[in-house]
Each structure stands twice: as C-alpha cells, then as structure tokens.
Amino acid sequence: MASSSPRTVEEIFKDYSARRSGLVRALTYDVDDFYSQCDPDKENLCLYGFPNEAWEVALPAEEVPPELPEPALGINFARDGMNRKDWLSLVAVHSDCWLLSVSFYFGARLNRNERKRLFSMINDLPTVFEVVTGRIPIKDKPTVESGSKSRNSTKRSIDGQPRSNPKLANENYEEDEEEQGDTFCGSCGGGYNSDEFWIGCDNCERWYHGKCVKITPAKAELIKFYKCPSCTKKVRQ
Numbered sequence: 034m035a036s037s038s039p040r041t042v043e044e045i046f047k048d049y050s051a052r053r054s055g056l057v058r059a060l061t062y063d064v065d066d067f068y069s070q071c072d073p074d075k076e077n078l079c080l081y082g083f084p085n086e087a088w089e090v091a092l093p094a095e096e097v098p099p100e101l102p103e104p105a106l107g108i109n110f111a112r113d114g115m116n117r118k119d120w121l122s123l124v125a126v127h128s129d130c131w132l133l134s135v136s137f138y139f140g141a142r143l144n145r146n147e148r149k150r151l152f153s154m155i156n157d158l159p160t161v162f163e164v165v166t167g168r169i170p171i172k173d174k175p176t177v178e179s180g181s182k183s184r185n186s187t188k189r190s191i192d193g194q195p196r197s198n199p200k201l202a203n204e205n206y207e208e209d210e211e212e213q214g215d216t217f218c219g220s221c222g223g224g225y226n227s228d229e230f231w232i233g234c235d236n237c238e239r240w241y242h243g244k245c246v247k248i249t250p251a252k253a254e255l256i257k258f259y260k261c262p263s264c265t266k267k268v269r270q
Contacts, residue, residue, distance in 0.1 A: 042147050046154045047164070049129050049136045052082035053161060056128045059088035060121055060165045062220065062262065066118070071109035079104040080124060084114075097255050125165040132161070147175040157224065164222045219261060222247035234261035 043080045057066045059080060070090040071078060081104060093103050105127035112120055125174070133155070140151055148246035162168075216225040225231070228242035230250050235258045236265045243249060246262060 038141070040202050042140075042143065042151045042154070045136050045139045045143075045151055048084050048139065049155055050158070050223075051084045051086045052255075053132055053136065053158065054086040056080065056125075056132070056161050057220075057222055058086070059090075060125055060128070060161065063088070068112070068121075071112050073109050073111075075109055077107040078109040080108060080128060082128070092195035102131065102138055104128065104131040122162060122166050126148035127159075128161045159217050159222045161222075163217075170250055186208040190208050216240055218242045218245055219263070225234065226246055232259060234259055234264055236260045236264040239263075 039048045058084075067080070067088070067090065076092060078090050079093050081091060083089070090109075093106055094100065105124070108124050108127070111123070115123070136151065136155065137148070140148055143151065159168075216231075216242075217223065218231075219222060219234070219237075219241050221242065223242065225240075230253075231240050232243055232246065232248050232253050233240045239261060241248075243253070248256075248259075
C-alpha cells in the first residue's frame with residue numbers, strides 16, 4: 034500500500050466521499066456525457082471515481098493484481114440492451130460496491146472499532162444507487178433564504194412570497210432537528226449542514242447546496258420560482 038494512501042478513519046472517509054461525489058456526478062449531472070462514453074462497441078470499460086471528485090470511463094488497470102480493487106468490468110456492454118434508467122441503476126449499485134471495497138482495502142489495518150466507525154460514517158450518506166434512483170428522503174427543512182436551521186421554516190410560493198410553515202415556531206422543534214439530519218443534497222448527496230446555504234426546488238421539492246447548483250443567497254432572493262437543473266432539463270427535453 035502506497036505511503037500516500039489514506040490510513041486513518043477520517044482520511045479514508047474523505048477519500049470515499051470524494052470518489053462517491055465523482056460517481057454521483059457521472060450518473061446525474063454528467064449522465065449524457067457518461068452514457069455516450071459507454072459505447073458497447075468498445076472494449077471492457079469501467080467507471081472510476083477519484084479523490085479529486087473527478088470521474089472517468091476507462092479500460093481496467095493492466096497490472097495484476099491491481100493497485101486498488103477494480104470497478105465492475107464491461108458496464109458498456111449492457112447499455113443498449115437495457116432500459117436507460119435500469120442500466121444507470123445497475124451501474125450505481127456496482128459503484129456502491131466498488132466504493133466500499135476501496136474503503137475497506139485502505140482500512141485493512143484498522144481495528145474493529147475503527148472499522149465500525151468508518152462504516153457508520155459511510156452509512157450516514159445516501160448510496161449512489163439511492164441518489165440515482167431518487168430514493169433519497171426529501172424533506173422541507175433548510176430555508177431558501179438562508180442555510181441555517183429555522184424553527185419557522187419558509188419556502189417560496191409561486192408568486193414569490195414566502196409561505197410559512199403551518200407549524201408553530203416552537204412546536205415539535207426536537208422532531209424538526211432530527212428530520213433535518215435526513216435532508217440530502219439532490220446533487221452531491223451530502224447531508225444537511227446548518228453552516229451551508231441551501232435552496233429548494235419549487236417543482237420537485239428537492240433540496241440542494243447552493244454551491245452545487247451555483248445559486249448564491251443574493252441570487253436566491255431574486256428568484257420567484259426556482260427550478261433545479263434536473264427539472265429545467267426535463268422541460269427542455
């Protein structure tokens with residue numbers, strides 16, 4: 034194992050998260066590019082995610098055994114023989130398996146408690162499969178106006194005016210705190226963090242990091258009805 038390989042639980046989790054972000058992007062926002070690169074007429078191709086959050090469709094490593102566990106081989110061969118969504122879901126499942134195998138390869142020297150903690154951290158993130166198939170729990174928790182937790186959560190209505198949460202400000206606050214932990218970004222899949230700005234799509238009601246959809250708090254103030262990139266793309270098609 035190379036000396037530069039991640040060794041601590043935190044380092045391995047950071048590597049996992051970055052590789053996962055790359056794979057999620059390939060299967061969501063860059064999906065058309067990814068789909069076109071998986072030409073069934075080419076040789077066995079694999080989908081790789083990298084620690085810099087990039088992704089690549091490429092041939093498998095030539096060295097045997099490889100430096101790291103390899104992703105599923107030949108994902109391109111099944112592309113045209115399956116429904117597009119089903120094929121992407123299949124690639125997502127194999128991507129989740131690969132991410133876990135790489136993490137526990139790096140974690141071979143961790144003790145029992147460290148392995149348990151690593152898996153717990155990984156398990157707190159939605160899987161690539163959950164993100165790709167839209168099975169992430171969607172909850173109206175962060176506000177459009179700010180990234181902070183709010184007891185009186187608001188969401189913009191069609192006319193652009195804030196629509197108040199019918200719950201009273203102090204009612205069921207502890208329950209809201211728990212539910213905010215179940216809110217995930219529809220782009221990167223990252224969990225809710227009160228220190229970050231979030232914006233909710235008024236069409237599909239998914240929530241996104243402002244940075245993931247390139248929306249700043251100031252820009253959000255000028256938007257009467259926000260549509261996320263995914264909904265905007267569907268309208269164009």
